[in-house]
Amino acid sequence: MTDATQSPRSVKTLLGARRGRGKMHWTDVFTYCYLGFGLFLMFAPVVWLVLSSFKTPAGLQEFPPTFLPLGQISVEVEGYEEPLLLFDVTMEDGSVQQLAQVRRIGIMAQMVDPENPGERLQIPIATREPVREMRMAWENYRDPLERFNFMRYLWNSVIVTAAATMVTLLINSMAAYGLSIYEFRGRNAIMLFVIGTLMIPITVILVPVYLVVTNLGMINSLWAVILPGAATPTGVFLLRQYMLTIPRDLIEAARMDKASEWQIYWRVVMPLAMPAVAVLAIFSIMWRWNEFLWPLIVLNRSEVYTLQVGLNAFQGELDVQWHYILAMTVVTLIPVVIVFAFLQRFITTGIASSGMK
Amino acid sequence: MAHADDKATGIGDVLQNVVAWPIRILFKLIDYPVTAIQNVIGIRRMPWLFLLPNLAFFGMFVIIPLFMNFAYSLTGGTELFISERPYTGGEQYGFLFDCDNYADPISCREDRFWKGIFNTAVFIFFQVSFMVLFSLITALVLNREIRGRGFWRAVFFFPVLLSPVVVALIWKWILLRDGILNAFLISIGLDRILFFVSPEWAMFWAVFVSIWAHMGFYTLILLAGLQAIQPDLYEAAEMDGTSKERVFFRITLPLLWPNMLVVIVLALIKGVQVFDEVYVLTGGGPGTATQFIVQYIYNTAFTNQVQNFGLASAASMVLGVVLFVLTLTQLAATRRRDND
Structure with a gap:
């Protein structure tokens, strides 16, 4: 089943497309319409987010919104210290001329021709349109990184993700090793126990885990996010299934060579189980990077917020600064996109074969 | 090179x-x-040493809390530490289930709990049915001989990896009063809709966004199931000149059914616990129109003025029982699928 998702099949697939005979069945038309619509529905929101994140606050205020991030062009004019904003003005004779605004008084504006700065013109503002060009508001990205705690959130998220993934990999692979390499009384009971914990997601035990974490003095520390989810039944299960396929002879041979059990685990079994370990690592990174409810409960001080909690706090403020939020959302999205771009195969086969997320 | x-x-x-x-x-x-x-x-006891860290974590963060949760649900007051809380027996449960008419949340003493259950039920009904339907259609489409199948699979799958907060913010930005969707509605001559002010629209978008975000996951499972179907079955059907519709209903659907069952139950398990996306998207609003059971527990225990841990625990136990039954069903469904 694992390989099935990868290999393109040469045989006629479901509903048997009849492309070869050049006859279009309604399902062929439907397929392409569906794919086109799907492409739009899945990608357009993200494209819109990225485009919007480069707009200035003024640009975001515009309604109806412009598609691209635009900014008004300003020009240096002789005799004026500050650059002046440029407009397309429809003159009385119907011609269109580019003029720079010196100042605006009510519905009239004093404007000059940049080519001929000596002469000032009185122009009603209704007859002009700002001249705009595509301009990326990089400050949306720069400011939060410099001014707010955003860099802190980013760092916290990285720490939580890295530390939690290491702990997860270590303890779950140890347990999987114990459950796959040895025959011992109670093994099945332990296996049942591990699967049983699947039935208890964190949403069911929020209050008591909060108490445990409080008792351990970990409230408002990143450990409170790292530790509770470290032992995952899916992780143990996935690794164990893989380790069961490792030939016993290898382990016996290592024992003959006087390798200790820990060395066998670390030097023999772990390298062989790398594909499964990699899948678990990717999942763990995604889980931790995206985790929301639990950090929301145990992290109450801004210094320890993770990205997700920080983003939520920003969007919940009374005066929502969308230009920053959109930019930070893009930053939060980037690692996931990178992971996905490089590891798509691992992720999709991992899900298809284990049915976990 | x-x-x-x-x-x-x-x-x-x-x-x-x-x-x-x-x-x-x-x-x-x-x-x-x-x-x-x-x-x-000695070597014979070594497996226990390897299991120790994992079991310790499970014990500390799952098993002990599970029993504590039950204990909490039998106590009252606002203290966090259980030793300081008065024992109240089944009072919390009595409070939760004190209703004149179970079909009408307003008639209950703890109406927010019942509103949460009611909302979750509505959400699950629409979310699970449409998600399974669209996952199935998408899987069927992706399973055809299309060019660039890997690309198309990625198109439908990538939102699964986005964080719930990111998903919610992406859509919130589209759905705002001055968002691009309203700009579109106005441009085609319709009226502006305040999506987060109308309870029906808020629920619609909660369902929609949640499907948008998670559909790829279920599509992938169904796609794996479709690809595991023996190709000679289709060849035989084609030789017999069977119509495509008949092939679908007589071959594909019955053989895919075990996977469908797994998908349905998994979607139910996730649906019962819906919180993240919707919480960021609507905040549970307008009013309590999109407040679900997990948000009720979260609010009751952690954000309300009076932190009622006992009541939250009792509600968690109710949620836990539902999830327990669903997970047993899932394990049975998975086992049946994998044995077939």
């Missing part, structure tokens, strides 16, 4: 050393004490 490869492995080596060095130290640090323990307890 060869040169480029050399360079790549060079960087790879450096990276590997940077990562491998602390790992090697860690290994050495653990190796000596563990080997010493092995010499004392």
Whole structure:
């Protein structure tokens, strides 16, 4: 089943497309319409987010919104210290001329021709349109990184993700090793126990885990996010299934060579189980990077917020600064996109074969 | 080309050393004490040593809390530590279930709990049915001979990896009063809709966004199921000149059914616990129109003025029972599928 998702099949697939005979069945038309619509529905929101994140606050205020991030062009004019904003003005004779605004008084504006700065013109503002060009508001990205705690959130998220993934990999692979390499009384009971914990997601035990974490003095520390989810039944299960396929002879041979059990685990079994370990690592990174409810409960001080909690706090403020939020959302999205771009195969086969997320 | 490869492995080596060095130290640090323990307890007891850290974590963060949760639900007051809380027996449960008419949340003493259950039920009904439907259609489409199948699979799958907060913010930005969707509605001559002010629209978008975000996951499972169907069945059907509709209903659907069952139950399990996306998208509003059971527990225990841990625990136990039944169903469904 694992390989099935990868290999393109040469045989006629479901509903048997009849492309070869050049006859279009309604399902062929439907397929392409569906794919086109799907492409739009899945990608357009993200494209819109990225485009919007480069707009200035003024640009975001515009309604109806412009598609691209635009900014008004300003020009240096002789005799004026500050650059002046440029407009397309429809003159009385119907011609269109580019003029720079010196100042605006009510519905009239004093404007000059940049080519001929000596002469000032009185122009009603209704007859002009700002001249705009595509301009990326990089400050949306720069400011939060410099001014707010955003860099802190980013760092916290990285720490939580890295530390939690290491702990997860270590303890779950140890347990999987114990459950796959040895025959011992109670093994099945332990296996049942591990699967049983699947039935208890964190949403069911929020209050008591909060108490445990409080008792351990970990409230408002990143450990409170790292530790509770470290032992995952899916992780143990996935690794164990893989380790069961490792030939016993290898382990016996290592024992003959006087390798200790820990060395066998670390030097023999772990390298062989790398594909499964990699899948678990990717999942763990995604889980931790995206985790929301639990950090929301145990992290109450801004210094320890993770990205997700920080983003939520920003969007919940009374005066929502969308230009920053959109930019930070893009930053939060980037690692996931990178992971996905490089590891798509691992992720999709991992899900298809284990049915976990 | 060869040169480029050399360079790549060079960087790879450096990276590997940077990562491998602390790992090697860690290994050495653990190796000596563990080997010493092995010499004392013998190989036969070693599996328990390997299981110890994991079981300790499960014990501390799952098993003990599970029992504590039950204990909490039998106490009252606002203290966090259980030793300081008065025992109240089944009072919390009595409070939760005190209703004149179970079909009408307003008639209950704890109406927010019942509103949460009611909302969750509505959400699950629409979310699960439409998600399974669209996952199935998408899987069927992706299973056809289309060019660039990997790309198309990625198109439908990538939202699964986005964080719920990111998903919610993406859509919130589209759905705002001055968002692009309203700009579109106005441009085609319709009226502006305040999506987060109308309870029906808020629920619609909660369902929609949640399907948008998670559909790819279920599509993938169904796609794997479709690809596991023996191709000769289709060939035989084609030779017999069976119509496509008949092939679908007589071959594809019955053979895919075990996977469908797994997908349905998994979607139910996730649906019952819906919180993240909707909480960021609507905040549970307008009013309590999109407040679900998990948000009720969260609010009751952690954000309300009076932190009612006992009541939250009692509600958690109710949620836990539902999830327990669903997970048993899931395990049974998975087992049936994998045995087939």
